[in-house]
Amino acid sequence: MASLYKRSTAKGSPWYCSYTETLPGGRKRKVRVSTGTPDKASAQQILTKLQSDAAVRSHGLVDLLADRIGKESSKPIAEHLRAFKDKLTASGRSEDHIDRTANHVTEFVAFSGCVSVADFTADRGNRWAASLIQGGMAGRTIHARLTSLKAFSKWLVEHDKLIRDPFTSIRKPNPNADRKRERRMLLPDEWSWLMRAVHSIEDVKGCDSQNRQLLYRTAVQTGLRSNELRSLRRGSFHLGDASPYVKVESRSTKNKQVARQYVDESLADDLRKHLAAKTPKAPAFTLPSEYDMADMLRADLATARALWLRDSKDADERAEREETLFLTPDNEAGETLDFHALRHTCGAWLAMRGVQPKIIQTVMRHCSITLTLDTYGHLIAGAEAEAVVANADMTAIPGILAATGTNGACVPFVSQQNASRCVPGAKGCDDKPATIRLASDHNQQETPQNTGLNAASCGVVRRDANTQGGTRTRKAVFGRGILNPLCLPIPPPGQVP
Structure with missing residues (x-):
């Protein structure tokens, strides 16, 4: 039996309806739901429609999957977003990545005024992207936001919450077209002065001289990122092997795969002495906050430049040195130096030494060789001419x-x-x-x-x-x-x- 009733006598309170729904297999279920209206006539029409839909479903005249998708798509976006965050957590994503992705989706919802995911359309997504471009946001930043939004909509389709992906046709901008920050590498000559500066100042941002020196050397040799270096413990270092290496667990790497990065014997010896007094689970380095890592490196770079200028033989040489950008954060090309630049330095130095791109890709842990070549290929000076000469040698015919x-x-x-x-x-x-x-x-x-x-x-x-x-x-x-x-x-x- 179906009925209408009110839970409150207050004026304007909605009518509720109660009816019986027959489920597949003959089972019956009592359904109670608010009609959302205080008008009894309208509530009666809603109840009749709900009963009619239930009867059609019970006779198998409705696609149950489409019916379920329709119900899911009408739910509040916040409910789906919570489930999406749970999926990212189960996939091993970092908290920063999860929060950043959720914030990007929330930004779109606030801009578009969508109430449910059924309101998602390609036009709304394109209008949001256009507003970001008109606001002067960099292509790389817009690319990240659209990536988050498209990942969310793809998940909705895969989990039967939307019948199709509304954002498939949206094209993300080239993240490298207008990058506002290009990182520069440290020159080999700059590196030697940086090491002198580290030894000359005991403490920078709460990090002593020995920690900074070993940290910079490890970063340049291994190409590890800031958060990966921060995750290292004494047990992460395998320095007694014939080929000493540093192991980073999958939970701390960007690609969620275990990283094994090799170091030379000299650094291995210094690290072994540094870690001797630490417990296996103790942090390998005493570091400042993640937001102060770049400032720490730039402070050492400024000290290095001061030492280099002081090393001038006379006033003329000093004046000439002061006009250069040697040991400054920014170079002539507008590239800047932050802590991540030490990773860039690792790959750049490998390329300058003529190491094969495939090996550079392995060391840098790039997802594709294309990324490696796009980033470091221009540093292999004269490689084209040498390749042509080598190819000519291969075509030489003995005896001719x-x-x-x-x-x-x-x-x-x-x-x-x-x-x-x-x-x-x-x-x-x-x-x-x-x-x-x-x-x-x-x-x-x-x-x-x-x-x-x-x-x-x-x-x-x-x-x-x-x-x-x-x-x-x-x-x-x-x-x-x-x-x-x-x-x-x-x-x-x-x-x-």
Whole structure:
């Protein structure tokens, strides 16, 4: 039976309705819900509609999934946001990441005036992004906000709270198009002066000289981020191995994977002495607050510049040094130095030393080689020219110069069995005709070479496939077919192969 009733006699209080709903399997459930209106006639219409919908569902005439999605999408956004934060927590995301993501979604909701997630539309998302651009916000910051919003809407669809993602068509701006802060690396010469400065001042931001010196060296060698360095304990250091390394647990890394970063023997020895008196779970370094890390480094950098200026031989040299940006936070390109710049320095120095990009990617723990090349590829000076020269060396053909008389040396020619032979007619060679090798895994047969052939047209005779160790061709190769890669069929000028 269905009925209407009031829970309060106060004027304007809403009517409540009660009815029975038949669930799949024949079970019945009593439903009590507010109609939201104090008008009895309107409440009666709402009750009739609810009863009608319940009857349709009980007879299987309604898509239950679509019906559930409709109910979920009408719930308050705050309820969904709490569940989304729980999902991020279960995924191992940091509290900072969770709070930042939730704040971005809350910003959009406040701007758009949405009451439920059913109000989410692409137009509202684009209007929000446009307002951020017009407000002068950097592309990287807008990119982060849209990433949070799109992650939330994607989760709504995956958990059957929205039937489709309304923000799929929204395009995020290029985060690097108008970056307001570009980090610079420390130059090798600046590093030596920075170490002098650290030794000259005992305390900066509550961090003593030894802590700062070891902290900077560890950051530059490992490329660890500020929060990763802060998470290190004595037990994080494995310094007794043949290759000493620092281990960062997955809960503290950005990609949520365990990091193993190697250090050299000199730093390992100094760290071993530093950690000797600490308990296994004690912090490895005594550090200032996370907001003072950049100020600490810049203070040491200012001391280093003062020492460098004081080291001038005369007034003219000092005046010349003062005009430079050596050991200043900002360089000529407008790049600035903060604590994260020590990580950037690690990757930059590896690139300058010619370390392979794939190894740099591993050390820096980048998600793709593209990120590594975009960040550090320009620091490999002259790499293109060297690569072309190296490629030209690979295409050099043994014996060609001697055969065409361009030099007087006898050029050795290496077969598959590492045997050598000379080109007929070349200076320093005997007059015996050269031979052509038969390609076989076990035996070698030599065929006298026609005196009209030279090194440019020599080839490999393959055995029949029915013979032991042979291949599927029976051709003797003289300019066409299967070639020994060490004897390419390039004829001298004027000779047609």
